[in-house]
Amino acid sequence: xxxxxxxxxDAALARLSLRYRRRLLEAIKHxxxxxxxxxxxxxxxxxxxxxxxLRVSPESFASAGRDRYIQSKGHSVEALFVVLxxxxxxxxxxxxxxGRAGSHFVGHPTRKVPxxxxxxxxxxxxxxxxxxxxxxxxxxxxDYRVFVLLGDGELAEGxxxxxxxxxxxxxxxxxxxxxxxxxxxxxxxxKDVMGLEPLAEKFRAFGWSAREADGHDFGELTAALAQPLxxxxxxxxxxxxxxGRGVSFMEDAGAWHHxxxxxxxxxxxxxxxxxxxxxxxxxx
Amino acid sequence: MSTGPAPAHTPEAEAAARRLGLRLGRPNxxxxxxxxxALARADRNVVVVTSDSRGSGKLxxxxxxxxxxxxxxxxAEQNLVGVAAGLAAAGKTVFAVxxxxxxxxxxxxxxxxxxxxxxxxxxxxxxxxxxxxGALGSTHHSLHDFAALRAIHNLAVAAPxxxxxxRSLVRAAAAARRPAYLRFGKAALYDLPGAAPEExxxxxxxxxxxxxxxxxxxxxxxHALLAADLLAEGGMQCRVLSVPSLKPLDRTAIVEAxxxxxxxxxxxxxxxxxxLGEACAALLAEAGVAARFHQAGIPDHYTWTGSQADIFRHxxxxxxxxxxxxxxxxx
Numbered sequence: 001x002x003x004x005x006x007x008x009x010d011a012a013l014a015r016l017s018l019r020y021r022r023r024l025l026e027a028i029k030h031x032x033x034x035x036x037x038x039x040x041x042x043x044x045x046x047x048x049x050x051x052x053x054l055r056v057s058p059e060s061f062a063s064a065g066r067d068r069y070i071q072s073k074g075h076s077v078e079a080l081f082v083v084l085x086x087x088x089x090x091x092x093x094x095x096x097x098x099g100r101a102g103s104h105f106v107g108h109p110t111r112k113v114p115x116x117x118x119x120x121x122x123x124x125x126x127x128x129x130x131x132x133x134x135x136x137x138x139x140x141x142x143d144y145r146v147f148v149l150l151g152d153g154e155l156a157e158g159x160x161x162x163x164x165x166x167x168x169x170x171x172x173x174x175x176x177x178x179x180x181x182x183x184x185x186x187x188x189x190x191k192d193v194m195g196l197e198p199l200a201e202k203f204r205a206f207g208w209s210a211r212e213a214d215g216h217d218f219g220e221l222t223a224a225l226a227q228p229l230x231x232x233x234x235x236x237x238x239x240x241x242x243x244g245r246g247v248s249f250m251e252d253a254g255a256w257h258h259x260x261x262x263x264x265x266x267x268x269x270x271x272x273x274x275x276x277x278x279x280x281x282x283x284x
Numbered sequence: 285m286s287t288g289p290a291p292a293h294t295p296e297a298e299a300a301a302r303r304l305g306l307r308l309g310r311p312n313x314x315x316x317x318x319x320x321x322a323l324a325r326a327d328r329n330v331v332v333v334t335s336d337s338r339g340s341g342k343l344x345x346x347x348x349x350x351x352x353x354x355x356x357x358x359x360a361e362q363n364l365v366g367v368a369a370g371l372a373a374a375g376k377t378v379f380a381v382x383x384x385x386x387x388x389x390x391x392x393x394x395x396x397x398x399x400x401x402x403x404x405x406x407x408x409x410x411x412x413x414x415x416x417x418g419a420l421g422s423t424h425h426s427l428h429d430f431a432a433l434r435a436i437h438n439l440a441v442a443a444p445x446x447x448x449x450x451r452s453l454v455r456a457a458a459a460a461r462r463p464a465y466l467r468f469g470k471a472a473l474y475d476l477p478g479a480a481p482e483e484x485x486x487x488x489x490x491x492x493x494x495x496x497x498x499x500x501x502x503x504x505x506x507h508a509l510l511a512a513d514l515l516a517e518g519g520m521q522c523r524v525l526s527v528p529s530l531k532p533l534d535r536t537a538i539v540e541a542x543x544x545x546x547x548x549x550x551x552x553x554x555x556x557x558x559x560l561g562e563a564c565a566a567l568l569a570e571a572g573v574a575a576r577f578h579q580a581g582i583p584d585h586y587t588w589t590g591s592q593a594d595i596f597r598h599x600x601x602x603x604x605x606x607x608x609x610x611x612x613x614x615x
Contacts, residue, residue: 064375111402118373119402122393128363129398132370135355139331140374159394162363169358 007052011280013218017047018277020086021246022270023095024078029266031099033107037243037256039079041182041215042149045239046083048221049147058089061115067144068133070118072126073151073180074108075258081105081113089115124157126150127177131167134175134234145228148177153185156194161206167234168207176225177208177236180215182243184254203236215239247272293507293593297603300510306474312450313411313468317342319454320379324353330458331376333357335364341381341411361386365394365406372404377458384410384426384467385417392432395465400439405461407454413443413467414503414553415582418591426467427582431558433465434531440464440484441531443502443553446473448480449488449528456484469503469553471592476505476526487534493521496610497541500551501527501560503592504580504601508551511606522610530560538564539571547576547613551601556581576613580606 008016020043028034050056054067071080078098085092090113097103104112108121118129130148137144150160167175179199187193196202200210209230213220221239229235243257244250247269261269301308309315324330324346332338333355338347347354355371357364361382368380380387387410388395399406410429417424433441440462444450450468457464481488490505491512498508505526512522525541527534542548548568550561561579568575580601588598596602600609 118369118404119397122397124362125366125394125398128366128394129370129373131363132367132372133374134370135367136371136374136376139352139376159362159366162357162360163366166357166360166363166367 010218013047013051014280015277016051016086017044018246018273018280020047020079020082022273023082025261025266025269027078027082027095027098028260030096032260033099033258034078034260035075035258036260037184037250037253038073038076038151038180038182040245040247040250041241041243042073042076042180043079043083044216044218044245045149045178045180045221046079048218048225050083050087052222053225054147055144057087058114061089064140065142065144068117068130068146070120070126070130070146070148071109072120072123072148073154074120076180077107077109080109084113084115087115123151123154124159127160127163127167130175130177131163131172134167134172135170137174138170138172144174146175147225148175150177150179151185152179152181152183152190152196152199153193155179155196155199164203164206164208171232172234173228173231175234176228177234178225179236179238180241181238182241184243184252184257186257188254200238207233209233209235210238211235212238212240215241216245246276293596293602297510300513300603301474301506304513306476309447309473309475311470311472312444312447313342313470315447315450316409316454316466316468317346319451321346321349323455323458324350327377328353329376331355331371331378333364333368333371333378333380335359335361335382335386337382337411340383341409343381361391362394365391365408366398368406369394369398369402369404372406377405377461379407379409381409381411383424384413384429385424388426388429388432388465395433395439396436399463400436403438403463406463407457408465410465410467412470414469415587415592415595416469416471418595419589421589422587425587427555427587429465429467430530430552430554430560434558434563438463439531440529442529443467444528445500445502445505445526446476446480448475449526452480452482453484453528460484467502469592471503473503474506476509481528485529485532485534487537488526488528489523490526491522491524493523494544495520495522496547496549496614497523497525497545498549498551498606499525499527499538499541499560499564501530502553504551504553507596507602507606510603511610514603514607515610520610520614527560530563533563533567535567538567539573542568542573542575545575549578549580549606549609549613551580551606553601554581556583578609578613580609
């Protein structure tokens with residue numbers, strides 16, 4: 001089993017998240033396209049997973065015992081690319097090829113990019129794939145864990161619920177789903193497009209252990225993700241997040257689903273992130 | 285309701301098969317089930333995934349013998365394929381088994397993305413394929429699967445014509461660890477002359493002849509062979525080529541047969557759109573081969589039903605129907 005790297009404290013994660021946000025905005029701006037709001041809503045979750053929870057590294061990625069992370073909400077790939085670059089899976093400069101002709105850095109995850117477990121982008125695919133990986137771990141007596149990040153809008157895809165039934169049927173405690181519950185999708189409020197609530201109760205009724213968490217609180221996320229929620233059942237962490245989190249005028253604004261900032265907006269966004277960074281430094 | 289198997293479909297055809305000395309084998313599904321059980325006994329990483337389909341997939345003995353190597357997902361084909369991809373990604377050699385009609389339509393996006401695009405080595409096994417379900421009707425027919433799956437990159441597509449081809453395809457698919465789709469029917473099948481191709485992707489010469497070439501796949505090949513036998517009585521010598529692999533296609537064998545014979549009839553248990561017939565037509569056009577050409581498949585209209593044998597006869601995929609088409613083509 002590959003070792004986890006030493007755990008950074010909350011202040012270190014906060015600095016990292018600001019850096020990730022800045023870098024993913026740069027990548028989207030440079031590419032001229034990307035899923036801005038959803039990347040900003042899930043980047044704190046990815047930060048906690050890759051820096052505190054997952055036992056995976058570029059060196060251990062080929063090992064059968066690694067933990068697996070599957071990003072079912074594949075459109076938020078910019079957040080994943082930035083975190084993988086930071087963890088050394090590929091040089092940061094490769095992000096500059098995002099969306100360019102012939103680049104493997106396309107708008108959804110593919111296994112051509114080091115560190116990516118599965119090609120996603122069609123919604124409602126990741127959880128079944130995670131169930132398969134978790135079942136294989138069980139068959140092999142391996143102790144790796146499998147994490148699947150879902151979007152809340154994505155949960156309208158019925159295939160998720162086929163997978164949810166199956167995971168509970170087999171008591172896959174080595175499987176953890178995380179719902180990036182940012183309450184917005186391309187058409188508008190998720191509750192108006194297709195209501196999901198009460199979401200935790202739905203998962204519990206399917207046989208899962210469910211826990212709500214603030215999806216931007218490193219402590220809450222770590223507590224919910226560091227160990228399986230239940231030794232006999234799959235777990236789901238419903239992470240309440242804000243789409244566009246970290247840039248005031250992008251927060252909770254549906255228009256930023258896949259909008260690319262203008263030059264002026266880009267400068268304002270970076271200025272906000274830099275100010276937040278300075279505030280963090282001042283606090284020591 | 286007649287859904288049962290009918291090896292050669294008419295008493296005359298049965299008699300002709302006997303005259304040719306053909307031995308009646310068993311349904312390819314049974315051959316598949318025994319082959320995959322043997323593979324799984326030898327390698328605990330060989331895993332079967334079913335969607336309430338272990339009975340119809342003849343996998344009940346597998347489940348009894350190796351309960352830890354079979355995963356049941358219930359009636360949920362999308363999950364079947366996604367779970368199979370996850371298992372394959374974790375090192376398992378996975379056979380995902382479900383009726384072809386549901387597997388290749390309902391789970392098409394999972395096949396495209398989770399298996400083919402993501403390149404996880406799942407062997408998709410479409411059971412009771414084509415019109416094997418007969419009078420159960422069009423919901424249960426798969427006449428689109430060759431067309432849909434041929435258009436997906438990184439997916440081998442094959443349909444065996446007899447037990448030897450089935451055994452060879454199953455073993456090759458397990459060894460290749462590449463995405464593949466294998467299609468099996470329910471009817472007992474005659475063992476065809478000539479050895480099944482050992483190299484995946486190769487066609488199999490079943491009968492020699494220079495007047496017309498029958499190019500056929502899956503459960504239609506026997507009817508092409510019996511038609512060739514019938515036509516020989518009138519002096520027409522027909523070649524019969526069994527094409528178990530639609531993708532990759534044995535381009536050399538098909539072009540050579542068309543060049544040598546000048547007349548081609550393609551037979552398949554599939555829509556005339558997008559299957560072996562159109563694949564051969566495109567190949568011959570690209571190769572600059574001008575041959576008289578006929579497709580014996582299921583035409584593009586509301587499918588007439590009955591047993592598989594009834595449907596085959598209705599659409600001319602039979603000893604007499606194919607012979608008549610050959611005479612017409614050679615007029």
